[in-house]
Amino acid sequence: MTGYLVMGTVVLLVLAVVVYDRRRTARIVRRLDDMLTAAMNGSFSEGTFDESRLSSLESRLGRYLTASALSERNVREQKDQISALISDISHQTKTPVANLQLYAQLLSEQPLTPQGKDCAAAISTQAEKLQTLIEALVKTSRLETGILALHPQPGEISAVVKRAVAQYAPMAAEKGITLTVGQRSGSAVFDAKWTEEAVCNLLDNAVKYTPSGGTVTVEVKNYELFSAIRVTDTGPGISEEEQARIFGRFYRAPGAWQAEGVGIGLYLTRQIAEKQGGYVKVESTPGKGSVFSLFLPRP
Numbered sequence: 508m509t510g511y512l513v514m515g516t517v518v519l520l521v522l523a524v525v526v527y528d529r530r531r532t533a534r535i536v537r538r539l540d541d542m543l544t545a546a547m548n549g550s551f552s553e554g555t556f557d558e559s560r561l562s563s564l565e566s567r568l569g570r571y572l573t574a575s576a577l578s579e580r581n582v583r584e585q586k587d588q589i590s591a592l593i594s595d596i597s598h599q600t601k602t603p604v605a606n607l608q609l610y611a612q613l614l615s616e617q618p619l620t621p622q623g624k625d626c627a628a629a630i631s632t633q634a635e636k637l638q639t640l641i642e643a644l645v646k647t648s649r650l651e652t653g654i655l656a657l658h659p660q661p662g663e664i665s666a667v668v669k670r671a672v673a674q675y676a677p678m679a680a681e682k683g684i685t686l687t688v689g690q691r692s693g694s695a696v697f698d699a700k701w702t703e704e705a706v707c708n709l710l711d712n713a714v715k716y717t718p719s720g721g722t723v724t725v726e727v728k729n730y731e732l733f734s735a736i737r738v739t740d741t742g743p744g745i746s747e748e749e750q751a752r753i754f755g756r757f758y759r760a761p762g763a764w765q766a767e768g769v770g771i772g773l774y775l776t777r778q779i780a781e782k783q784g785g786y787v788k789v790e791s792t793p794g795k796g797s798v799f800s801l802f803l804p805r806p
Contacts, residue, residue: 600641607634643771646704657698659783661806664727664734665691667699671706672725675714683719689726693734695803697783702736702803705779705787708772709738709799716742717796733785733802740798745791754787776801 611631615624668691679686706725713723721741728735745753754777773787780787784804791797 604634604638604641607637640771643775646775657701657779657782659696659698661694661696662699664693664695664697664702664736664803667697667703667706668725668727668736671703671710674707675710679714679723682714682717684714684717685722686714687722687724689724691725691727693727693729694806695734696806697785697803698779701779702783702801705776705801706736706738708776709736709801711772712799713738713740713742713797716740718742721796728800729805732805734805736801736803738799738801739796741796744793744795745789745797746793750789750791753789 608631611627611634615627615631619627668688672686672688676686710723710725717723717740723741724737724739726737726739728737754773777787780801780803785802788800788802789797790800
């Protein structure tokens, strides 16, 4: 009989310990949940001051949130400083470059020797290159730092393709390149302004590297998850080992030294694609041309 009483007492003690432990665990979980909820909505404050591990955890979480807030504020201040610097650079360079172009034009209208005319033309060309470079650098910097945000919206791609092709049709005709547009209807989620910029960069490369008598084709292909704007050229092509590098900032293939450019167009195109949830792909064989595809997510 005594043995049964002892056994019953032990069982009751075990049950009491289990119940207490479960209630204690539940209180800790509720407290942790409250702490995390307060941390997420920004209202966290340390409220337990004792020697318990929960108090220690609460204190560490408070220090972490303070450090995170400070880090976020520092990052925001740095972005503001970069934004101001970029704006200053953009503003300060506009006038000198515009003056260079104006004086080069005025100089070319004067009676000059053949050598003088060549010099005036060279000044004008270099001023235009400088302006293009500054604009590309400003755009890239603003995208990288998040100063300029893209605003993708569901829409029809054809209008973007039409505007981009219209910009490069005269350049292609002047160089003796046939620029054609295939299927161009398709829907995607994209920022129209920046997507047009990306397509123009692809067209610029295609027209630049395709020799006279070649062809450049622009078309839209619709897939299940993406719509792709494809730019196909009959240029020299790109070797397999170079294909992974051409999207790097300022990278130029060894065989591209004779063509104009600074190697930032494809890098900017990749940045634009990625910030819209898309990507850029290249398919190329040396001597057989290249196909650049800008993939955009479908709605």
